[in-house]
Amino acid sequence: MSAETTAISRPRRWDNPFDPDLSTADVERILAAPVFRDLDPNRFPPGQSLPDIVRNDARINRYQRGDIVVLEGDYGNSVFVILSGKVNVLYGYLPEIGRPPRRARRPFWNALAQLWRNSREIETRTLSPSARAVHMRANRGRAYLPDIERVIAEHSVTPLEHGDMFGEISALSRGPRTATVFADTDCELIELRWQGLRDLRARDPDLRERVDHLHRTRSLLAHLSESPLFAHLDEATIALVAQEIRFENHGTQELFPTGELPTESGGSLAGEPLIAEEGSLTDDLIMIRAGFARVTEHLDHGNRTVGYLKNNDVFGLEEIVRQWRGNGSVPLRNSLRAIGYLDILRVPAVVMERYVLPTMPEHLLPVAADTDIRATPVWKRDESATGIEQPLVDFLIDERIINGTQSMVIDLDRCTGCDDCVKACAATHDGNPRFVRQGPSHDDVMIANACMHCVDAVCLIGCPTGAIHRDLSSGDVHINDDTCIGCGTCSRSCPYGNIVMVEIADKAGTVITDRETGAAIRRATKCDLCAGQLGGPACQRACPNDALVRLDMSNPGEMVAWLHR
Numbered sequence: 168m169s170a171e172t173t174a175i176s177r178p179r180r181w182d183n184p185f186d187p188d189l190s191t192a193d194v195e196r197i198l199a200a201p202v203f204r205d206l207d208p209n210r211f212p213p214g215q216s217l218p219d220i221v222r223n224d225a226r227i228n229r230y231q232r233g234d235i236v237v238l239e240g241d242y243g244n245s246v247f248v249i250l251s252g253k254v255n256v257l258y259g260y261l262p263e264i265g266r267p268p269r270r271a272r273r274p275f276w277n278a279l280a281q282l283w284r285n286s287r288e289i290e291t292r293t294l295s296p297s298a299r300a301v302h303m304r305a306n307r308g309r310a311y312l313p314d315i316e317r318v319i320a321e322h323s324v325t326p327l328e329h330g331d332m333f334g335e336i337s338a339l340s341r342g343p344r345t346a347t348v349f350a351d352t353d354c355e356l357i358e359l360r361w362q363g364l365r366d367l368r369a370r371d372p373d374l375r376e377r378v379d380h381l382h383r384t385r386s387l388l389a390h391l392s393e394s395p396l397f398a399h400l401d402e403a404t405i406a407l408v409a410q411e412i413r414f415e416n417h418g419t420q421e422l423f424p425t426g427e428l429p430t431e432s433g434g435s436l437a438g439e440p441l442i443a444e445e446g447s448l449t450d451d452l453i454m455i456r457a458g459f460a461r462v463t464e465h466l467d468h469g470n471r472t473v474g475y476l477k478n479n480d481v482f483g484l485e486e487i488v489r490q491w492r493g494n495g496s497v498p499l500r501n502s503l504r505a506i507g508y509l510d511i512l513r514v515p516a517v518v519m520e521r522y523v524l525p526t527m528p529e530h531l532l533p534v535a536a537d538t539d540i541r542a543t544p545v546w547k548r549d550e551s552a553t554g555i556e557q558p559l560v561d562f563l564i565d566e567r568i569i570n571g572t573q574s575m576v577i578d579l580d581r582c583t584g585c586d587d588c589v590k591a592c593a594a595t596h597d598g599n600p601r602f603v604r605q606g607p608s609h610d611d612v613m614i615a616n617a618c619m620h621c622v623d624a625v626c627l628i629g630c631p632t633g634a635i636h637r638d639l640s641s642g643d644v645h646i647n648d649d650t651c652i653g654c655g656t657c658s659r660s661c662p663y664g665n666i667v668m669v670e671i672a673d674k675a676g677t678v679i680t681d682r683e684t685g686a687a688i689r690r691a692t693k694c695d696l697c698a699g700q701l702g703g704p705a706c707q708r709a710c711p712n713d714a715l716v717r718l719d720m721s722n723p724g725e726m727v728a729w730l731h732r
């Protein structure tokens with residue numbers, strides 16, 4: 168350590184309360200409100216008491232009639248409880264907001280309005296700077312709907328009132344908001360950031376059960392609403408189908424649990440939990456909710472990867488359709504394995520045959536009556552992926568690069584090793600580059616060790632302060648330097664090793680140390696996509712050889728276009 172140091176107190180979790188101006192009276196009001204008043208203070212230890220959690224992780228927000236509290240598609244990391252007044256949940260595209268939903272949806276949500284009412288849950292709040300036609304309150308910088316009578320008349324909305332909760336889906340799943348919520352009257356909402364919710368759930372089993380039940384039920388409906396397979400069903404049928412669906416989790420967050428790279432002949436592929444086995448009876452349609460799954464087929468004495476599935480993909484549909492068409496019992500033509508952590512839904516085949524298939528439009532059925540389903544390998548269904556050679560696909564799957572929305576891909580055939588990309592990164596970040604020009608490679612394609620801003624960003628899970636978070640609008644993963652306490656949880660959680668813990672220095676280059684212990688203060692650092700830089704990541708702009716690009720791996724077409732540029 169340098170002899171010259173600057174000493175500060177070591178940053179702690181609650182150095183930055185959610186609302187520094189929250190008064191003692193506000194804390195008492197929250198503790199007396201629905202949800203909070205049911206919690207047993209004796210379950211909480213002295214250093215993390217219930218009032219402490221409320222004082223630091225909660226705040227009271229006041230809204231005027233028409234204000235948008237939560238915008239569908241934005242990212243959020245908090246939940247809400249209605250303290251006074253009313254809000255409306257609106258599910259679907261709202262032209263006034265000027266931004267279509269990320270996926271087509273349908274309005275059967277309202278049929279299940281009881282799931283929103285009389286609950287003791289919360290929801291979240293987010294304002295999108297991308298909103299075009301939405302109005303902004305000049306005095307408070309808040310988006311609002313100027314004509315909510317018309318919105319209510321033209322759209323299906325679900326009212327929520329005192330004591331109701333919303334926002335748990337995004338807060339618990341790290342995904343985007345699934346509905347828009349706006350104030351129906353002037354109202355007050357308690358907002359609890361997710362790390363506070365995490366602590367309450369950990370200490371109070373009753374609250375955990377209520378929140379988890381609501382999360383599972385609402386997220387199931389959100390998932391069904393996004394799937395074209397169920398778009399033709401009426402509300403009552405959707406509710407029947409939802410009742411029969413089972414949830415399952417498989418796998419682990421570790422990238423390679425066995426410590427070995429997967430191989431085509433089995434190897435640690437055998438370490439990936441088997442969810443459905445080739446040749447067995449087709450009992451369920453499997454829907455992927457989160458994570459990634461590998462589809463394989465037997466080849467000689469091993470298994471060959473034929474594709475992968477991600478959020479909203481399904482497995483087993485073709486076999487179920489064949490069975491329904493009267494082909495008897497049709498065995499699964501492939502196996503399905505969890506790559507890392509996987510969250511799935513199982514829809515029983517009998518439910519598909521009874522409620523879904525008889526009215527499904529013919530063009531949505533994956534196979535015609537006389538089609539041999541063995542002639543339709545998984546990858547062929549995704550035409551945008553057909554331009555990628557299978558070994559490269561296998562590499563991207565095995566290394567779980569498919570999780571990245573901003574993977575840094577380098578063409579080794581064009582890269583001259585000039586390091587202009589690294590220098591540009593350093594120049595943009597006070598001399599400290601946020602990535603290394605190394606990483607796993609296949610032939611001429613290398614994936615550099617830079618944060619990929621993952622679809623499933625497991626680095627977010629354990630952060631005690633919420634310093635690592637998603638940008639509410641873009642979904643990019645950022646670290647707030649002011650609230651990072653340097654615990655290293657995110658760095659240990661990132662399966663790709665893309666977060667580095669660094670010692671920090673002041674402007675004069677003097678190392679900053681802990682006043683009490685003398686130890687260097689550490690913070691987490693990683694690629695931030697050059698946030699705030701017009702023109703995007705400096706690495707990509709700096710490359711003189713067009714060798715480096717940031718690609719969204721959930722869209723194989725981007726990779727195809729780049730490979731054939």
Ligand code: SF4
Pocket residue numbers: 617618619620621623624625626627644660661662663664665666693
């Ligand atoms: S830090 Fe790691 S897990 Fe988190 S978004 Fe970046 S690459 Fe993904």
Ligand code: SF4
Pocket residue numbers: 629630631632633634635646650651652653654655656657658690691
């Ligand atoms: S080191 Fe990572 S997990 Fe810990 S506070 Fe900082 S951002 Fe959060």
